[in-house]
Amino acid sequence: MQARLLFTYLKYKNRTSPYLQKTVKCCGFILNSCSNNTTNNRGFANFAVLKPHLTGWFYQFVLLYYQNFLLMNSSVSLGKFVFLLLLFALLQAFLPVAPNGGTPPADDPVLFTFGNEKVTKSEFLYVYDKHNAQDSARYTKKSVDEYLDLYINFKLKVKEAESMGLDTLSSITTQLSDYYKQLAKTYLYDKDISEQLMREAYERMKSEVKTAHILIKVPEQASPEDTTKAYNKTLSIYRMITEQGLDFNKLAEKYSEDPSVKENKGDLGYLTAFQTVYPFETAAYTTPKGKISLPVRTQFGYHLVKVDDVRPARGSVHVAHILIKSTEKDTITKQQAAEKRATDIYNRLKKKKITFEDAALSESDDKTTAKSGGELPWFKSGKMLPEFEDIAFSLKKPGDIAPPFKTKLGWHIVKLLEKKGIGTYDELKDDLKKRIERDNRSRVSQQYFIARLKKDYQFTEFAPEKTALLAAIAKSPAIQKGQWKTDSLGNFDLAKTAFTINFPKKNAPQQYTGKDIATFAEKNQMRARSRNPEETAAKVYAIFVEEQLMAAEETILETKYPEFARLLKEFRDGNLLYELMSKKVWNKAMEDTAGLRAFYNGNNGKYQWKDRVSAYIFTFADATAANNLRDKAAKATPEELANMEMEAKANKASQFKVESGVFEKGQKDLLGHVEWKKGLSENIESPDGTTSFAVITEVMPAGPKKLEEARGYVIADYQGKLEADWVKELRTKYAVKVNKEVQESLYHKK
Template structure:
């Protein structure tokens, strides 16, 4: 064979060995009959690699021993049935359910909605709208009538103008024509907000539906957001019906003159404001943005103030007469500063329906749920008027065993949906037709079951979620075990701990110590002068007053009982009474006045108790681990371990 061919064959052989992949079912070792997979070991090793400070734990074989010990402890915990304790199960379930919420929502859609909301927070829209009210469960006939009505009103709005149409049709009951002033994100239901932001200035939107009915919106202006303001106000309320004695306008102008004369705004608000909620606080209101209050006049007057402590002239609203004073003004915060707050708002706002819709569509696709459901016509056919009186029952020849849909291995039948239909009879009035009742019930039933199935099977569908839950489950179980077997013994078995102390008391001693005052400075001259003053027994406060002047610190003192190797003392420090020599130390200088020297002495049990308990627990755990290694059989696959070493070394 030619040399070139031999080298090529050798190269290929090495390549195959070095690139061999570890399969997900390769068993690295087993504890009795329970397998532990190499993939889990690699995942945990790589995840914790950067967190390990002890270099020995980065060694594969050393880490493997730690991992084996970890698995032995888990085996013992299950042997003791700690995983069956109600408190353990409750805490694990609570954590799992809380964590699951982060994996059940459509994060891509959420992120998109958060960014959209932030963009809209930076733009104020001034608009007005016309609404034809419509019940959410209205019949098709009423829905069509409302839609045709809003189409006609839109045409009139464009042709005749808003004021003319408002005067003719606004009744405040079935038809509304309203000026909305300025607003931004989260101030309107999402469908309304969408229409407003997608309509150009001067245009009228196409008809759209919200939970209130059908709208059209006319956009009058778009401008950069003015952020939020915090103001205080003085309000003189409008006269009550029949009151002709007082004149609110005269009174507010009298108060305004007092302000001009230099009297305190806060004091005048406390004395005269008719707003009982704010008067006691000097008229102070919570911060607000445009569109947040029910009075556009009040918002306009507040946002027209530009200088803190500036106040307005008296102005009128539907509530009475006001004077406002600017306390604080803030622009829209940076995206990163309010991202979490926006996420919470998005999930609570009507726009969250988009997140839910996206999730349901993905689940239908993942679980292969057909869009057409043959059960719907069947259930429409078997409904009758008794459904409206909560007395409807399934017919005698009901096809209950017919398959409705399947999720995984779980089959849902007509019986399941029929029972659901019976349970929801009280939710529908006789104005809602049978086909809509069945359609609404089916969609709600399907969505509920899709969500429940996904949540119940999340570990099987999302490996990251499964890993995190698994780590928490094992960590919680390990805590229960260690508390039961080791930690409680250290804290409660005082006799055993004291015996341990007596057997190892030479390990617990005070190093040589001094009762001293240590002066530190980067200036050698300051330290020399400090040393002379310490020799003269000048009080520390007087020394500080001499050197630490004009807000400049030139000398710092550390005092107390200082042990050998204390951070304030150099390693070559001489332990003797009196003022020490000057030492160069940590890029500066120190001098110490030693009042007393304490020789190395044994610690009493009380003095050493914390260290004794810790060492006692460590020894107890070591002996316990020896027992676990004897109790359980650990079998390591050397071939898989070699693959693991190769993969780690090639990273």
């Protein structure tokens, strides 16, 4: 795998195109990850590091495929995944799509031909302009020729892969099918409704609502009788407050079934978007200040929501704290001692006799944060004790420290590290989308989407047949246990049509019979389990209808969304080229030992060592520590030096670090400051205050590398030669002809 990465890196590292440089950065990043052992067969480097180097849609595509690679497709090797990452970076420039996703202009000259294929000027300009907009060398002869050469090679390789029938391999078709399903999920929702939900959430995030509630519990799957009973009880409490004027908090203490009511009397403090379930949140934001909502249904039961206050959002805050534990259960003497201890620590901080970090480490009773200087994660309103939040948000400037204050946990001293507002909508858009997808409000978008699909595909339901079928299914209590069987329907006529869907490109509506629904119910009844057999039967039917409507929509995604078709084509071409390059270049280079040896012998002057040394580099906190070990290091044998290195790495509390290896001239800054001779070097002071010295065990002059020593570079170069020779053959096989007049018209184009 690393040889392939190296091949790509070396091939493009000197290209000037900003787009190609992005590819090189991705490649170099992965090479560095490999060298640092941060990859393995089931995990890979952090993609956030790559994000600045990739266009938005492509980053999402790579991330989606990577998730598919990890979660769904264990047959895809890490090497193949890495190749696809790099290849798809290149494919960003090589999409044969006309401008604006439409048809080419009528007057569109052919730029080049190969075999019986034609590539027009507009096709090339589209991909060229897309990825060279910021290139200062744009439309120079060198830039155009370089890009054209790459594009021709790309088209030839795809053509060759197809001619070899690689697109019919089961591995290719299976992976494409899996990817199609995975990618389709990102398109099967109502974008307009999702945008509305995102906007709604963002607007709610601008304010914080102080709420109290009364909860009457009732399970989601409760019987209609129990549900009605809970609703009526909640409604009666509502009337006690609104008609009789009784106190909300006292009624909360008396009736609320929320376990926390004993402590908070129903008071939930301030909340904002995403901090509670969507129906409760909606009630909080739509009920006027000082008013009480009508009963609100959530998965927990029925709520009465009281809005006590609304204030502008305070954003997020990042603080560190020191906790001195003290509770009301402690004796008065102990409580006073805790207060004095907190005051003493604060006074030492004010006089700068101790840093906050050191005070947290040595004094804080919160041991989970003490080791990190008392640092807490970022938080918003509603996440901490109200009095703690008020103090934290009241601090103005980073570094400000609040005097000791008391909560039910004890005495706190808080230092502000950083504050920030909620951010703009554009900044939060991606995060809002993800949070809504995880939140129960996503069902709102789904319901609108299904309603639209029913209209688009002329969903027609035959009510008598559907009603009779669901009633027959619900007769068996086994469906509540996941044990329902179609056989339980006895002589029920399953041949009747329950609904139809007009699939695109089909002459007649697709009919779905009772047999189809019963078969689905038998396999999926547990997904639909509800509070009674009737609701379970209705739900399993609804799920079946949704899935068939989704299937209808999936059939037109490629024509409806050009970017969907583009991503599919890239995925397909990427897999084809991986198979093709493996057969024609990579595997051949590594299996052809005689050819590799011959290539090395003919080019061994290229693979040279610089002057180098074998050395152990010792680094200490200061010169005193370094001097204490100099004599021992100077007298140590190579085996003893190796043992010292192992001990230093094994002992986290070690007073020094050791790094060993063979280092070339210029590879290590420290070795550039010492004389290159066997033995102990002088001490070298670093700007960071550390002191280092080296023990050089061998000095080696410049000279040729053996094949084994240069193997990775030799294989990469040999692969490059094999590819170049092969591309020449392809250009001959498919008779590439470039229209020079059209090519030259691209130079210095405005």
